[in-house]
Amino acid sequence: MPFGNSHNQLKMNNSCEQEYPDLSKHNNYMAKVLKPALYEKLRSKQTPSGFTLDDVIQTGVDNPGHPFIMTVGCVAGDEETYEVFKELLDPIIQDRHGGYKPTDKHKTDLNPSNLKGGDDLDSNYVLSSRVRTGRSIRGFCLPPHCSRGERRAVEKLSVEALGALTGDLKGKYYALKNMTEAEQQQLIDDHFLFDKPVSPLLLASGMARDWPDARGIWHNDNKTFLVWVNEEDHLRVISMQKGGNMKEVFTRFCTGLTKIEELFKNKGHAFMWNEHLGYVLTCPSNLGTGLRAGVHVKLPNLSKYRQFEEVLKRLRLQKRGTGGVDTAAVGGVFDISNADRLGFSEVELMQMVVDGVKLLIEMEKRLEKGQSIDDLMPAQK
Amino acid sequence: MASMFTRILSGRNTAVIMASLGAGTLVSSYVMTESGVSAGEKKKLYPPSADYPDLRKHNNCMASALTPAIYGRLRDKLTPNNWSLDQCIQTGVDNPGHPFIKTVGMVAGDEETYEVFAEIFDPVIKDRHNGYDPTTMKHPTDLDSSKITSGMFDENYVLSSRVRTGRSIRGLSLPPACTRAERREVERVVVQALSGLKEDLEGKYYSLTEMTEKEQQQLIDDHFLFDKPVSPLLTCAGMARDWPDARGIWHNNEKTFLIWINEEDHTRVISMEKGGNMKRVFERFCRGLKEVERLIQERGWEFMWNERLGYILTCPSNLGTGLRAGVHVRLPLLSKDLRFNKILDNLRLQKRGTGGVDTAAVGDTFDISNLDRLGKSEVELVQCVIDGVNYLIDCEKNLEKGKDITVPPPVTQSRK
Numbered sequence: 001m002p003f004g005n006s007h008n009q010l011k012m013n014n015s016c017e018q019e020y021p022d023l024s025k026h027n028n029y030m031a032k033v034l035k036p037a038l039y040e041k042l043r044s045k046q047t048p049s050g051f052t053l054d055d056v057i058q059t060g061v062d063n064p065g066h067p068f069i070m071t072v073g074c075v076a077g078d079e080e081t082y083e084v085f086k087e088l089l090d091p092i093i094q095d096r097h098g099g100y101k102p103t104d105k106h107k108t109d110l111n112p113s114n115l116k117g118g119d120d121l122d123s124n125y126v127l128s129s130r131v132r133t134g135r136s137i138r139g140f141c142l143p144p145h146c147s148r149g150e151r152r153a154v155e156k157l158s159v160e161a162l163g164a165l166t167g168d169l170k171g172k173y174y175a176l177k178n179m180t181e182a183e184q185q186q187l188i189d190d191h192f193l194f195d196k197p198v199s200p201l202l203l204a205s206g207m208a209r210d211w212p213d214a215r216g217i218w219h220n221d222n223k224t225f226l227v228w229v230n231e232e233d234h235l236r237v238i239s240m241q242k243g244g245n246m247k248e249v250f251t252r253f254c255t256g257l258t259k260i261e262e263l264f265k266n267k268g269h270a271f272m273w274n275e276h277l278g279y280v281l282t283c284p285s286n287l288g289t290g291l292r293a294g295v296h297v298k299l300p301n302l303s304k305y306r307q308f309e310e311v312l313k314r315l316r317l318q319k320r321g322t323g324g325v326d327t328a329a330v331g332g333v334f335d336i337s338n339a340d341r342l343g344f345s346e347v348e349l350m351q352m353v354v355d356g357v358k359l360l361i362e363m364e365k366r367l368e369k370g371q372s373i374d375d376l377m378p379a380q381k
Numbered sequence: 382m383a384s385m386f387t388r389i390l391s392g393r394n395t396a397v398i399m400a401s402l403g404a405g406t407l408v409s410s411y412v413m414t415e416s417g418v419s420a421g422e423k424k425k426l427y428p429p430s431a432d433y434p435d436l437r438k439h440n441n442c443m444a445s446a447l448t449p450a451i452y453g454r455l456r457d458k459l460t461p462n463n464w465s466l467d468q469c470i471q472t473g474v475d476n477p478g479h480p481f482i483k484t485v486g487m488v489a490g491d492e493e494t495y496e497v498f499a500e501i502f503d504p505v506i507k508d509r510h511n512g513y514d515p516t517t518m519k520h521p522t523d524l525d526s527s528k529i530t531s532g533m534f535d536e537n538y539v540l541s542s543r544v545r546t547g548r549s550i551r552g553l554s555l556p557p558a559c560t561r562a563e564r565r566e567v568e569r570v571v572v573q574a575l576s577g578l579k580e581d582l583e584g585k586y587y588s589l590t591e592m593t594e595k596e597q598q599q600l601i602d603d604h605f606l607f608d609k610p611v612s613p614l615l616t617c618a619g620m621a622r623d624w625p626d627a628r629g630i631w632h633n634n635e636k637t638f639l640i641w642i643n644e645e646d647h648t649r650v651i652s653m654e655k656g657g658n659m660k661r662v663f664e665r666f667c668r669g670l671k672e673v674e675r676l677i678q679e680r681g682w683e684f685m686w687n688e689r690l691g692y693i694l695t696c697p698s699n700l701g702t703g704l705r706a707g708v709h710v711r712l713p714l715l716s717k718d719l720r721f722n723k724i725l726d727n728l729r730l731q732k733r734g735t736g737g738v739d740t741a742a743v744g745d746t747f748d749i750s751n752l753d754r755l756g757k758s759e760v761e762l763v764q765c766v767i768d769g770v771n772y773l774i775d776c777e778k779n780l781e782k783g784k785d786i787t788v789p790p791p792v793t794q795s796r797k
Contacts, residue, residue, distance in 0.1 A: 006459070006463045007462070007463035007464075010462065010463060011560050011562070014560065014562035014563075015562075018561070018562035018565065018566075019560060019561050019562045020561075021561060021623060021626070022590065022623075022626050048418065048419045048420065049418060049419065049420055049423060050420045054560075058622060061622070061623055062621070062622060062623065062624065139418055141423075147423070147427055147431075147432050147467075148431070148432045148433075148434060149426075149427030149428075149431030149432040150423070150427060152431065153427075153431075177435065177438075203616065204622075208475070209471060209474070209475060209617075210434065210471075210474050210475065211475065213434070213435050
């Protein structure tokens with residue numbers, strides 16, 4: 001609850017053993033790390049806005065996980081969560097983000113001129129290109145914990161900031177609760193509209209409360225720059241277009257983000273960021289860059305190649321179906337994106353995607369002609 | 382002897398203690414620093430008007446009763462268990478409702494909820510329970526099954542009979558609010574009491590976390606197993622947290638007396654059997670409830686009850702008796718008669734499909750039960766169902782013979 005948590009003090013009257021969750025059938029990062037001794041140590045704590053250990057872990061307790069997919073099982077309710085509950089979150093971050101240590105520093109690089117190439121991915125194969133990230137506004141609680149008043153304040157600030165964008169970034173805001181039927185249909189046709197979350201992973205954390213109050217979608221007139229307000233994070237920022245010009249997509253992405261950040265700063269609001277965790281978001285899996293850069297690409301032959309998964313692994317890429325996370329590929333078209341979020345800068349991750357996708361297309365072309373691709377096998381990045 | 386969980390029963394005393402600790406009032410000495418905005422500061426930044434929910438598209442009892450003025454007065458209050466108004470109404474904010482069905486839209490987190498937030502609960506109770514005014518009326522409790530008459534139905538029509546209610550353990554928070562420790566304590570207290578039941582009530586407990594595959598299948602076949610709630614009305618209220626920890630099913634060996642633990646309420650108590658012997662079903666129901674009450678009292682516990690609201694349960698719709706007494710009955714001709722609904726209305730009965738609430742009838746078999754919960758005693762409600770169902774069966778028989786039927790005059794509503 002957003003206004004302090006004196007309930008947590010009452011809980012302290014019960015012993016740790018009485019309150020400790022039953023995680024015996026659980027398979028998520030939180031369950032791996034949260035042993036009774038750690039629960040005991042952290043359960044009396046709360047962040048200044050009243051977010052507690054039980055709040056952090058509720059989604060992980062309610063969703064035991066899947067035998068094959070390791071979910072995180074934790075969320076942050078505010079920026080201070082990552083500090084107050086370090087002892088729980090640092091090992092989870094380390095496990096989820098490939099060994100990232102509590103002492104490591106994360107580089108932020110949103111200078112698109114540092115990206116080499118990326119403007120010429122073969123559009124016979126690459127159908128579309130997209131880059132997304134998230135941003136949180138310092139001083140406001142995150143979606144699992146915010147009050148209606150705070151969420152509305154985030155919306156108001158965001159709409160004002162986005163309203164000041166000009167040129168090819170100029171656009172319009174559509175509040176979920178006010179949109180007309182016609183606007184709604186257009187947003188669905190453009191594949192922009194987001195719906196109330198149905199995943200129990202999200203619902204159990206409380207981020208869907210008061211739906212659709214203060215939620216909305218902003219996009220520029222060209223429909224190449226899109227911002228989601230108050231879905232899983234304060235802001236999700238997306239740059240996209242048809243074809244393979246990742247460089248252009250990334251350039252617009254960086255320009256847009258930098259401009260938005262400036263507009264927020266002019267109003268006295270910074271984004272949540274620190275030099276250890278980079279950009280701070282609701283889910284620990286999105287820390288650092290929060291960046292997922294990817295393409296929809298036709299790889300009918302390569303995807304049937306016995307070493308496809310290994311190639312992706314070495315290139316530090318992941319595949320999804322074209323419906324996004326947890327969907328299957330349709331017609332040999334895959335969503336290929338970076339697997340990492342933290343410990344690499346935005347430019348570094350973009351470079352991996354650009355270079356990696358180029359190689360995948362080369363391999364596809366060879367396999368089309370029935371040629372071998374053994375000499376093209378990459379080393380582990 | 383009740384354990385450390387015994388609460389100070391006077392909510393006011395507890396509130397005074399909490400306030401002196403500085404916790405209940407939330408006017409804290411935190412300062413807004415770079416390390417984060419404190420809870421106290423947040424309260425000042427966001428007055429109730431900033432937080433008032435948008436209820437313009439809502440159609441539930443909470444949305445009909447809540448006003449910005451009421452919200453303003455109640456937002457910063459807490460029950461002794463630190464349960465807030467926002468937590469009460471979250472389910473109603475998240476579920477705008479249906480144009481034809483008016484849901485309640487709020488839940489209680491503990492017994493004191495109904496006092497601390499009386500300003501919103503009283504009008505909601507009045508709306509839901511046909512004008513029952515908690516500020517002036519008293520609810521009668523009567524579990525003397527010997528008063529029931531004509532409690533044996535014609536089994537050519539009535540296939541099964543069932544009575545259910547709920548009970549809450551005083552001193553422990555309700556399912557939307559309880560901690561894991563409290564929920565486990567509810568389980569421990571109730572299971573211990575049930576193990577003391579004898580003879581035809583003797584039975585066994587099946588914990589949801591520990592049951593074997595075989596036990597699970599048997600419970601499914603018996604139609605006893607309950608599952609994690611999927612209805613957003615329930616999940617948004619937080620009652621499914623930590624599932625399936627401390628949830629379970631108890632039933633007697635004869636499978637005629639069944640108790641659900643920690644589903645939507647601390648306990649749901651069900652007496653049932655095939656056939657039309659409603660009198661016996663109710664007799665076992667009353668006997669079982671009284672026995673369980675005696676067994677928990679031996680150890681210093683009691684049920685939540687007061688003379689204004691009767692038995693206290695999570696949802697305001699289940700206050701009073703919390704009782705739904707019903708039958709599965711075949712009414713092939715009557716159900717097609719245009720007067721069927723009016724007859725049910727006047728008899729203070731409701732129809733459901735045989736799958737329970739929100740299901741459609743299959744064939745010509747209906748679930749017929751009492752509409753009311755609060756303002757009439759258990760005996761009165763069960764007698765009302767018995768008299769009503771007997772009337773429906775008479776109508777059916779008349780229609781079979783080609784005779785006409787009449788719509789009965791309305792049964793009187795709650796006593797004043």
